[in-house]
Amino acid sequence: MHMIQIVFLTVMVFFVIVTIHEWGHFYFAKRAGILVREFAIGFGPKLFSIKRGETRYTLRLVPAGGFVRMAGEDPELVEIQPGQTIAVRLVDNRVTRLFLDRLDERSNVVRGEVESIDIEKALKLVLVSDGVVETYDIEPKALMVSKNKETQIAPIDRQFGSKTVGQRALAIVAGPVMNFVLAFALFAAYYQMAGVPMDHPDRLLIGNISEGMPASKTDLHVGDVIDSINGVKIGTDYEKMIGLISKSPNVPITFNVLRDGKPISFKITPRPDPTTGEGKVGISAAYPTRPVGFGETFTLAGKAMKAMTISIFDGFKKLIMGQFKLDDLGGPVRTAQVTSQIAEQGITELTSWAALLSLYLGIFNLLPIPALDGSRLIFLGLEAVRGRPIDPNRESMVHFIGFAMLMLLMLAVTYNDILRLVRGEH
Template sequence: MSYVQIGLQIVLMFFVLVTLHEWGHFYFAKRAGILVREFAIGFGPKLVSFRRNETKYTLRLLPIGGFVRMAGEDPEIVEVTKGQTIGLTIENGQVTHIYLDKLDQRSDIILGEVAEIDMERELFVELAAEGDKIRYPIHPQAMLVARGQETQIAPWDRQFNSKPVRKRAMAIFAGPLMNFILAFVLFLTFMFLNGKPVNVTIGEIVPGSPAEAAELQAGDVIVRVNGETIGIERDRIMTLISENAGQPMTWIIERDQEQLQKVVTPRTEDSQGALVGVTLAFGTQGISLGEALPGAWDNMVMATEQILTGFKMLLFGQFTFDDLGGPVRIVEVSGEYAAAGIAPMVFWSALLSLYLGIFNLLPIPALDGSRLVFLGIEAIRRKPVDPNRESLVHFIGFAMLMLLMIAVTYNDIVRLIKG
């Protein structure tokens, strides 16, 4: 497989994992009636941007995640204050555009000083001009225009914090949920691609090894070893080899639908123990949906346990910094799986999707888990946490995560240079 193909597979994998995660947030936010300002893949400067309906879709420079920006989730950036001179565009009796700058360059607008304005609940603006005050109703989708940017207003009923806790929690949890669903689908796909193991076969023969001396061949099916039926017990073969170092072993193998008897004497290696010089693989056959579903679930449960064990070891300091890997290491390992074939790549993608879902549910500031913690506190107190304080917590957490990512990325690069 060429480097271009491997690279395209890795890019596609990350794009699907991140996009589906953010789509989960997006879909359930829209279902709850929340105004979604931006659906972004990546962070940093914009590479591609377009608007459809109320949402701006952007592809950003740094492919290390994504975000869905919901109205009211963080304090709004654009504000209009009393005494400020603004310009209005009126259509069908309602304000459709509110201009905050370059007023002398705009034509066909109504100019005035803001006497009163409410863009959240009552939706009106009152202008003072030449001693009179005139009130204008504001359209629920009116645009604020400043510095060449248009920002749609967010009435209170379109803001994140106006919705019940359960709907907000679902909009946050939906991102990891999509990753869990994708992981299961990928594990299921892997089961169909990989098939069901039915026997143990010989993969490769090491030149000059006891296996070559015994005239074993790649593709031979191992039926019995020392009278013991093997079936799909690959680990049992390894145990028998270790127990019979230097002792002749009787192997019954099947080749071209004929059973043959071979005598193999394991050789002891100083650092590796007893070896016969073969790699072992599974012979497989097609699998039904009824067999694939529990197999996919078992793989997902096993992977979840391993991921949680890793987090536990990290929490209790059983990892060194060199054990951690960042984006560079993930890309490196992804390349190895992509080169190994479509089935290993699908399995690796399932693991990453599962990891992304679990990691995002950790109660770390800036992650989905932390936002769910704040919603849980609100549900218990029956009173929301101060949005400014919550935003500060998430900002600090995001900054710390970025510093950690920079550190592990530097470590990955040094490790690559050193080989």
Template sequence: MMTLQVIVLTVLMFFIVVTVHEWGHYYFAKRAGILVREFAIGFGPKLFSYKRDETLFTLRMLPLGGYARMAGEDPELDPIQPGQTIAVRLADGGAVKKIYLDQLDNRRNVMIGEIEWIDLEDRMQLRLNVDGETQHLDVDRKADIVMRGQELQVAPKDRQFRSKSVGKRALAIFAGPLMNFVLAFVLFLIYVQVSGVPDENANAVKVSSIVPDSPAKAAGLQEGDIVNSIDGTAVGRDLQKVTSLIGAADGSEVEMNVTRGSESLNIPVTPKLTKQKDGSEVLQVGVGLGPITRHASIGESFAFAGDAFKSGSTAILDALRKLVFERFDINQLAGPVGTLQYTGEVASEGIDQMILWTAMVSINLGIFNLLPIPMLDGSRLIFLAIEAVRRRPIDPNKEGIVHFVGFALIFLLMIAVTYNDILRIINS
């Protein structure tokens, strides 16, 4: 059962990784002058929302991702047509500030009439027949259309996603994965500052964790103990040597010499056979070991973060390559349930491991979103590249169909992976 702390850390990890990704889209879209209608974390029903400036910020029920919805990114239906009766509210300067499409008789301080002509993209004007008299009205560039209790801000053509250059649109799309990579690098920097780097002058190893109900716990070993030797044999900085010496005892009691503070203690421990995930059994005492560390310099921190980012990205790309080109195995994939379970396990190991895991999840999200799969950022970048080559945009309706099919396939895969995750948990 996950503790409240583990649950909080897990939710916080999801929130940070997704928020940083969507903030990348949001920030660069705003810089390009694109109207961002909604900044959402999660999908499904809204749990919380507030509006700031032009954007509605929402927290939604299903923690499966998020989105920054930009005006004109997808085909938008214009709900107002000539011949339609509407109500408008004017600002002090005389421009239309609100356009009401329903409950017209209940609106106060409005002008009601029939639309003769309307342009809410280029000219931002409309002609309204009010009691047989035509009113020529300018529409405010930030006017709201109100229908069924919801407001939709009008989007002049120069505020729409598709009106911007290919370069600006590509940057707004690529910025999401880019921010995930930046976040991962920063988290690696934080991790090495929290955990330190191995001390080259040390001749021992450190107990980093104790397994509950283990021989080490029963014997009185504690986190932070410095292991100097086992049965008189010095272990030095070799973590593997500790495992070898314990295994060589063949189940007999071993004496571990440890330093705790200023004390030197000889603690007898009897290893026991422990079943591994692959079904094998190994003699263990139930401790997690790590190197003795020292504070990392700024240069060492950046070097570690660079190496960690490179090795983490390489490992994820290699796993994807094997999954696609060698053998597809659904057991190699983890959905929300599997990710939640593993995140809970990592969170219980301490904040430093949680930082490291969050960095890896952020890299994974960035790389995954750049895959050329319909609906993902990678696919959208490919469409933009095609547009740049052919020098004219692809039909938005056709592109929308491709993304819809991709969404449906990913959704089906997610269901299958989630089902497999649940079976794996039950069987284990």
């Protein structure tokens, strides 16, 4: 597979997984009537930006996630104070634009001093213009213009905090849920492509050939039937194959396969494993597979979801118990490296890996860690129990600290990833 294809597939895996997560937040926020200001993939400086309807869609520099920015979650508008001079543009005597600067350059506007303004509830502006006091209705989708930036106002009923606990919880949990849906669909697609091992296999096949290993320098093909090694018939005995190769480091072996029923012989010199000294040629074996039925596909996908979920939580448990060191953790660079290696194995294996990544992202986001979806759901749960929300300033501070800590951890593991690349480790 060409390097350009591998890079493209690696980028697409991350793009699809993050996009489906953020789309879950976006869709259910819009259904609740919340104004979504931005749908972003990545963090940091903008690489691409386009506005459609009320939402700006952006692609940002750091591909380590994404976000959906909803009205009312963060300070987002410059506050207009009584006594401030502004200019407004009117359509049918309703304010559609409020200009806060460069007033002399604005055309077709009414300029005056603000006596009072309410852009959240009453949507009213009282303006003193040329000594005359005028009261205007403000369009619910009016734009506030300052420093060449247009920002749509958000009446209280379009803000995140104005919605019911259920509506807000649904908008938050929808992100991880969409990752679970995607993971299930990808596992199902994997089984449709790969099938499952036959119940009573009669042969052993070459399942994968590792790039850079001795086998990759021959004309061996994935799917070749492994017939014999040094004249010893392999049949379906995977352990026998491994044993014969392991006992021959730096010693050429005769590797016989069947391709389309025709015998082909190769001379391969196993490479010693740096740790054990055992011979390795860089192949993995696989048993013949059979197609998977429609109903069986869903059963297998469900079982894969369950098995991988247990495995992920076992990893979290080991991390909490201190059985992992920081050097054992991988960040975006390591994940991209592994993804590119799996992409080399073909679209089937990449589909399974993408399913695992999507499942992991969904589970990780539901953890009760500040700044993640799980933490926000806990705050909503407390609000439901107490009958009133937690102080927004305190909640924002908790999420800010959590986000800062996550970014520090991300920097640390990324630094480790880069060191591994420099040292040539995998």
